[in-house]
Amino acid sequence: MVKISDLKVGQVLKNEFEGITRDLLKQYAKASGDTNPIHTNDAVAERAGLKGVIGHGLLSFGFISKLFEDFLEHGKYGNIVDIGVQMRGMVRCGDLLITEAKVKKIEGKRAYFDVIQTTITKVDIKDSDGNLVKQFEAGERGYISEKDIERGLVKTKEVPEGILTYRERVATPGETIIELNE
Amino acid sequence: MDIEEMKKNADFLINNMKGMDIPGSTTVNIRYRNMVNFAKVYGITDPKYVGPEEQGVVACHAFANYFTIKAIYKLLLGFKLNQDGKERGIMLDPGKLLHAGNRYNWEGCVDVKPGDKLTVTGKCTDVKLVEKNMMLFADFLVHVKNQNNEPVCNITISAGFRKGGY
Numbered sequence: 001m002v003k004i005s006d007l008k009v010g011q012v013l014k015n016e017f018e019g020i021t022r023d024l025l026k027q028y029a030k031a032s033g034d035t036n037p038i039h040t041n042d043a044v045a046e047r048a049g050l051k052g053v054i055g056h057g058l059l060s061f062g063f064i065s066k067l068f069e070d071f072l073e074h075g076k077y078g079n080i081v082d083i084g085v086q087m088r089g090m091v092r093c094g095d096l097l098i099t100e101a102k103v104k105k106i107e108g109k110r111a112y113f114d115v116i117q118t119t120i121t122k123v124d125i126k127d128s129d130g131n132l133v134k135q136f137e138a139g140e141r142g143y144i145s146e147k148d149i150e151r152g153l154v155k156t157k158e159v160p161e162g163i164l165t166y167r168e169r170v171a172t173p174g175e176t177i178i179e180l181n182e
Numbered sequence: 183m184d185i186e187e188m189k190k191n192a193d194f195l196i197n198n199m200k201g202m203d204i205p206g207s208t209t210v211n212i213r214y215r216n217m218v219n220f221a222k223v224y225g226i227t228d229p230k231y232v233g234p235e236e237q238g239v240v241a242c243h244a245f246a247n248y249f250t251i252k253a254i255y256k257l258l259l260g261f262k263l264n265q266d267g268k269e270r271g272i273m274l275d276p277g278k279l280l281h282a283g284n285r286y287n288w289e290g291c292v293d294v295k296p297g298d299k300l301t302v303t304g305k306c307t308d309v310k311l312v313e314k315n316m317m318l319f320a321d322f323l324v325h326v327k328n329q330n331n332e333p334v335c336n337i338t339i340s341a342g343f344r345k346g347g348y
Binding site for chain 2: 019024027028030031032033034057058059061062063065066068069074075079080081082083084085086087
């Protein structure tokens with residue numbers, strides 16, 4: 001059971017989704033009616049200067065609402081009052097989408113959250129001599145820009161196969177208000 | 183289109199579109215299959231959202247995307263103003279339209295159910311030009327009500343119009 005007295009300022013709710021694929025984008029396009037081909041057809045997306053298909057802006061929003069629906073056990077312990085999102089960064093196939101919601105304040109039975117959705121875009125893995133071990137879609141299609149590097153968004157970390165280069169970027173900042181029953 | 187013409191058009195929209203109701207309304211018929219298919223995109227398995235129709239399923243929150251975005255786009259395409267004696271659409275090139283943000287509010291709202299007939303209306307609440315990149319931003323407050331005139335969701339949509347789009 002979730003009660004307002006159980007929540008603390010600074011508490012974080014989190015989910016991760018690593019299933020953004022071309023099939024999912026097609027499924028969302030069909031389900032939402034947003035059939036703009038930049039989300040489903042690489043050739044059209046390339047002609048639009050996007051280097052490949054991009055996720056629908058509001059596809060990510062659904063992972064925020066799902067995070068809170070799951071937390072509230074689908075209305076059993078309370079309701080979602082408000083969700084606001086800003087579309088900042090494109091979401092690509094193969095991205096890991098991390099949704100984190102942090103309690104900002106609590107007033108009465110309402111909790112106010114700051115929400116950040118971050119994408120982790122894998123570029124490649126190299127061995128210790130700099131030889132390419134594995135290349136991901138972002139590396140093949142050139143999704144990472146000079147600006148990303150200048151902004152310090154491109155990072156590396158050790159993985160079992162070598163050194164992974166990836167980009168970590170905020171895709172969707174936002175806020176959410178929920179109201180608990182108790 | 184040169185910068186001066188863009189600025190003139192932006193001034194016109196700031197002075198004439200802000201505060202205006204978007205003419206007309208759009209109706210969206212809600213079908214069980216659409217609701218469930220939408221929820222399944224997110225891997226939702228709770229029977230409240232994807233159970234059998236006869237057990238009284240309701241739409242998941244993300245489904246608001248389904249009935250809002252297409253409807254507001256349709257309304258905006260039909261949103262005309264008179265500038266210098268000539269009728270113009272608020273978007274000169276819909277291809278220059280960017281979706282900048284959304285705020286969904288469900289306060290005092292009822293659930294969306296299969297068979298609902300939703301009516302979508304909107305109002306332009308803000309327009310501003312960012313001269314640095316000549317992007318024109320507009321906020322639209324969208325009200326969605328069901329066939330019983332009960333609110334199901336209120337949405338603020340922030341749109342950006344790139345150079346040449348306004």
